[in-house]
Amino acid sequence: xxxxxxxxxxxxxxxxxxxxxxxxxxxxxxxxxxxxxxxxxxxxxxxxxxxxxxxxxxxxxxxxxxxxxxxxxxxxxxxxxxxxxxxxxxxxxxxxxxxxxxxxxxxxxxxxxxxxxxxxxxxxxxxxxxxxxxxxxxxxxxxxxxxxxxxxxxxxxxxxxxxxxxxxxxxxxxxxxxxxxxxxxxxxxxxxxxxxxxxxxxxxxxxxxxxxxxxxxxxxxxxxxxxxxxxxxxxxxxxxxxxxxxxxxxxxxxxxxxxxxxxxxxxxxxxxxxxxxxxxxxxxxxxxxxxxxxxxxxxxxxxxxxxxxxxxxxxxxxxxxxxxxxxxxxxxxxxxxxxxxxxxxxxxxxxxxxxxxxxxxxxxxxxxxxxxxxxxxxxxxxxxxxxxxxxxxxxxxxx
Numbered sequence: 559x560x561x562x563x564x565x566x567x568x569x570x571x572x573x574x575x576x577x578x579x580x581x582x583x584x585x586x587x588x589x590x591x592x593x594x595x596x597x598x599x600x601x602x603x604x605x606x607x608x609x610x611x612x613x614x615x616x617x618x619x620x621x622x623x624x625x626x627x628x629x630x631x632x633x634x635x636x637x638x639x640x641x642x643x644x645x646x647x648x649x650x651x652x653x654x655x656x657x658x659x660x661x662x663x664x665x666x667x668x669x670x671x672x673x674x675x676x677x678x679x680x681x682x683x684x685x686x687x688x689x690x691x692x693x694x695x696x697x698x699x700x701x702x703x704x705x706x707x708x709x710x711x712x713x714x715x716x717x718x719x720x721x722x723x724x725x726x727x728x729x730x731x732x733x734x735x736x737x738x739x740x741x742x743x744x745x746x747x748x749x750x751x752x753x754x755x756x757x758x759x760x761x762x763x764x765x766x767x768x769x770x771x772x773x774x775x776x777x778x779x780x781x782x783x784x785x786x787x788x789x790x791x792x793x794x795x796x797x798x799x800x801x802x803x804x805x806x807x808x809x810x811x812x813x814x815x816x817x818x819x820x821x822x823x824x825x826x827x828x829x830x831x832x833x834x835x836x837x838x839x840x841x842x843x844x845x846x847x848x849x850x851x852x853x854x855x856x857x858x859x860x861x862x863x864x865x866x867x868x869x870x871x872x873x874x875x876x877x878x879x880x881x882x883x884x885x886x887x888x889x890x891x892x893x894x895x896x897x898x899x900x901x902x903x904x905x906x907x908x909x910x911x912x913x914x915x916x917x918x919x920x921x922x923x924x925x926x927x928x929x930x931x932x933x934x935x936x937x938x939x940x941x942x943x944x945x946x947x948x949x950x951x952x953x954x955x956x957x
Contacts, residue, residue: 571605573724580731590615590627590739591635597732598629606721609689610710614640614655615736616703618744620751625743652678654694658706664726667692668716684710691716693725697733705736754819756833757897768895771887775840777847777879777927778907779818779830781809781854784874784915786826793871802826804861805873812853816846821899829907831899834881844881844930851877851921852955876914880907880924909943910952917941919954928953 579600587593594613601608614626624640644650654665668691669684684692689710697705707729711717717725749758760770783789783805790798806828810820813830822829832847834840854877862872882903888895910922917938928935934956940949 570718570720571724573604573727575604576600576606576728577731580735585735587735588739588742590625590736590743591637593735593739594627594629595635597728598631598635602631606724607711607713607717608709609712610687610708612706612708613697613732613736614659614706614708615740616659616705617740617747619747622747648679653680654678654692654708655706658694658696659704662696662698662704664696665694666717666722688712690714693717693722695726695729697729697736699733699737699740703737705733705740707732754821756819756831757821760897768888768890768892771885771897773883774831774886774899775834775837775881775883776903777832777834777844777881778884778903779813779828779832779847779851779877779879780904780907780911781828781830781875781877782911783826784876789871797870801865801871801873804865805858805875808857808861809854812857813847813850815853816850817843818847818850821897827908827911829899829904840881841930844879844927845932847879847927848923848931848933848955851879855920875920876911877921878907878909878911878914878924879922879927880910881927881930882906905945906943906950909946910950913941913943913952917952917954921954923953925951925953 576597579596584593584596587596590613594611598608598611601611609632610628610630612626612628614624616624621641622639623642623644626638626640627635628638629635650656654667657663657665667681667684669681669689671685673682673685689712691713692708692710694706694708697707699705707725709717709725746758746762749761783802789801793801805826806823809828809830813820813832816832818830818832820828821831830850832843832850834843858873858875865872880903882901884899884901884903886897886899889898889900890896906924910924914920914922919938922938923931923935935953936956938952938954940951942949
């Protein structure tokens with residue numbers, strides 16, 4: 559088809575204003591929902607009779623296989639995330655999206671007033687919305703990933719052949735913009751997953767050089783599994799990983815709900831930080847860290863009840879809490895860097911945790927931390943900690 563038929567008004571509507579918007583305003587948008595909403599509005603203004611528009615993109619994420627954004631003239635824009643289990647669902651199997659993403663097909667569905675045996679459930683959904691014609695087509699990224707775009711209309715005559723040609727051109731215009739957004743989303747998602755939101759934000763905002771960092775005041779949590787060497791030598795790999803993941807998961811959830819963030823997994827140990835934004839918040843943050851520790855022990859007690867009934871190894875761990883100021887900085891070699899916390903406060907927290915084995919209680923608090931919380935505590939005496947100059951008084955909760 560000639561460019562005149564694609565971009566000129568001789569076939570009913572012109573793609574030109576849509577294309578112009580995409581490469582002036584649209585290309586500056588970093589949010590997929592804003593882009594889809596803008597394209598929908600531009601198609602509407604151009605007279606394209608598009609009532610529904612959707613873009614689906616694959617992503618690299620431990621929990622998600624992709625994401626989608628939907629626009630409709632009636633309901634506006636909405637987002638959706640797609641889990642890794644979608645491939646076995648009825649909504650996906652046999653759908654136009656499966657045909658597009660797995661086979662690179664262009665799919666057209668003419669939606670009549672009557673249902674037909676064997677038609678996909680999507681067709682009835684379209685029928686219920688008054689849709690008469692539906693078009694799904696691939697958008698190929700620079701690395702060959704097949705994403706998808708769908709368009710639908712309630713116009714009595716459906717889409718014309720000229721419409722299809724314009725939509726194919728539109729998919730080529732949109733593909734690089736969606737790829738940029740998808741790469742950004744994947745990058746942010748992977749950074750959040752593998753280094754955590756606080757470090758991810760620092761990296762995105764330019765703290766990428768060796769030595770970049772600052773001083774932070776925080777409450778620190780250091781926990782460590784009991785008997786991990788024995789467990790690693792005796793348990794089957796799958797069972798060992800299941801135990802580790804349960805321990806990590808419930809500690810992480812308990813900490814996150816109280817404002818904590820995992821800084822490091824160190825073998826079977828966890829280092830969590832509860833940052834203190836202002837001096838006036840010191841007591842509040844320490845109270846939150848203590849409540850997070852209580853929550854973790856309570857949650858894992860429930861998990862252990864299930865594990866005991868299944869005759870699986872129990873999760874037992876010690877936890878130390880301390881408060882202090884450390885340097886949070888980018889350290890390492892020139893070509894292998896990591897954000898790390900450096901300072902006596904972190905070492906103190908780890909040493910306190912190690913004393914839970916000797917004293918025989920699962921939770922210990924430093925005197926500095928204990929002075930910040932209102933919960934009833936009991937002293938377990940003064941103890942020498944490796945690498946600490948003087949004996950330290952430690953505390954535990956009454957329960």
